[in-house]
Amino acid sequence: MDSAVVATLRSQRIELPSWAFGNSGTRFKVFAQRGVPRDPYEKVSDAAQVNQFTGIAPTVALHIPWDKVDDYADLARHAAGCGVALGTINSNTFQDDDYMLGSVCHPDARVRRKAVDHLLECVDIMDATGSRDLKLWFADGTNYPGQDDIRGRQDRLAESLATVYARLGDDQRIVLEYKLFEPSFYTMDVPDWGTALIHCQALGDKAKVVVDTGHHAPGVNIEFIVASLLRLGRLGGFDFNSRFYADDDLMVGAADPFQLFRIMVEVVGAGGLDPSVGVAFMLDQCHNIEPKIPGQIRSVMNVQEATAKALIVDRDALGAAQRGGDVLGANAVLMDAFNTDVRPMLAEVREGLGLDPDPMVAYARSGYAEQIVKDRVGGQQAGWGA
Numbered sequence: 001m002d003s004a005v006v007a008t009l010r011s012q013r014i015e016l017p018s019w020a021f022g023n024s025g026t027r028f029k030v031f032a033q034r035g036v037p038r039d040p041y042e043k044v045s046d047a048a049q050v051n052q053f054t055g056i057a058p059t060v061a062l063h064i065p066w067d068k069v070d071d072y073a074d075l076a077r078h079a080a081g082c083g084v085a086l087g088t089i090n091s092n093t094f095q096d097d098d099y100m101l102g103s104v105c106h107p108d109a110r111v112r113r114k115a116v117d118h119l120l121e122c123v124d125i126m127d128a129t130g131s132r133d134l135k136l137w138f139a140d141g142t143n144y145p146g147q148d149d150i151r152g153r154q155d156r157l158a159e160s161l162a163t164v165y166a167r168l169g170d171d172q173r174i175v176l177e178y179k180l181f182e183p184s185f186y187t188m189d190v191p192d193w194g195t196a197l198i199h200c201q202a203l204g205d206k207a208k209v210v211v212d213t214g215h216h217a218p219g220v221n222i223e224f225i226v227a228s229l230l231r232l233g234r235l236g237g238f239d240f241n242s243r244f245y246a247d248d249d250l251m252v253g254a255a256d257p258f259q260l261f262r263i264m265v266e267v268v269g270a271g272g273l274d275p276s277v278g279v280a281f282m283l284d285q286c287h288n289i290e291p292k293i294p295g296q297i298r299s300v301m302n303v304q305e306a307t308a309k310a311l312i313v314d315r316d317a318l319g320a321a322q323r324g325g326d327v328l329g330a331n332a333v334l335m336d337a338f339n340t341d342v343r344p345m346l347a348e349v350r351e352g353l354g355l356d357p358d359p360m361v362a363y364a365r366s367g368y369a370e371q372i373v374k375d376r377v378g379g380q381q382a383g384w385g386a
């Protein structure tokens with residue numbers, strides 16, 4: 001086993017979404033699962049289980065107000081007690097009645113002020129949790145041509161973002177997430193990587209773009225976007241998930257492991273695994289019908305497998321074939337890596353971390369799943385509501 005590859009895999013870091021441990025679903029149904037957390041403390045405890053068995057998921061992203069608590073420092077202490085830390089703070093300007101026609105892009109200055117105040121409150125929370133990133137995703141957009149002035153909304157967005165950017169501390173960042181459609185269906189105000197990039201460049205160096213792998217039109221070459229953002233030093237992170245059709249938020253790598261591999265080939269090629277490059281590898285998923293902690297463990301393993309395959313690409317052979325115009329040769333180099341079974345190497349990576357080589361089996365054997373069903377009786381299960 002290539003020790004450098006093994007070392008890189010042991011130092012990989014994946015951030016988990018607190019909301020993946022709560023109930024989630026679609027407009028048709030949210031299926032409640034027994035043992036689901038009732039508060040951010042229990043969400044963090046469940047996330048810590050994923051880290052305990054994978055060894056590479058030491059931070060948990062929060063979503064405000066879903067993870068609102070009286071004492072964020074106390075929640076951070078609870079996290080530390082579980083061996084993890086609080087990560088990215090996600091704002092939420094998509095669930096208040098005032099935001100029907102938008103939040104930071106709303107025609108009414110009072111509503112924009114309300115949205116900006118929420119974003120500023122999220123920066124206050126980052127000060128308390130020690131988080132680096134404020135992740136901004138806006139549901140803002142329109143449903144019908146003529147509903148609002150496309151250009152005017154961009155001006156309002158730029159003005160609102162500038163107010164928040166000015167509040168950031170030296171070590172804090174804005175990571176701006178784009179999405180092609182939903183919940184708005186004619187325009188989204190940040191629909192694609194170009195729009196997100198333009199706003200980030202206008203703000204400054206502490207503004208980067210987030211690539212949510214479920215937020216593109218079918219057939220879009222996401223690794224091209226990733227390579228381009230890395231080239232500009234503007235890739236702030238990923239919201240990893242997978243989809244067959246729309247923003248399905250399924251387990252990363254489940255729908256298209258080859259796409260995830262191609263994305264990680266670009267990340268590895270640009271040195272993007274190095275923490276100094278500042279790429280946050282986050283999951284953003286909903287386990288609507290499958291058990292949530294095993295779903296997160298499997299997702300972390302899927303990212304590990306894609307990363308391991310990307311790390312074993314014979315870069316010298318690839319470069320030589322590319323320079324020589326050897327189309328099939330170059331493609332074969334990548335396919336050889338993709339078709340390599342990296343699971344034995346990942347088992348060694350885990351054993352080297354003092355972990356069971358199979359996290360799914362180890363978690364099932366731990367009895368944690370049964371324990372939380374026993375312990376978590378009563379109370380309000382967490383979900384996409386408050």
Ligand code: LRH
Pocket residue numbers: 019090137177179212239247284
């Ligand atoms: C929007 C999104 C965004 C989150 C939400 C949970 O679709 O991807 O990242 O805030 O899901």
Ligand code: MN
Pocket residue numbers: 137177212239284
């Ligand atoms: Mn997302």
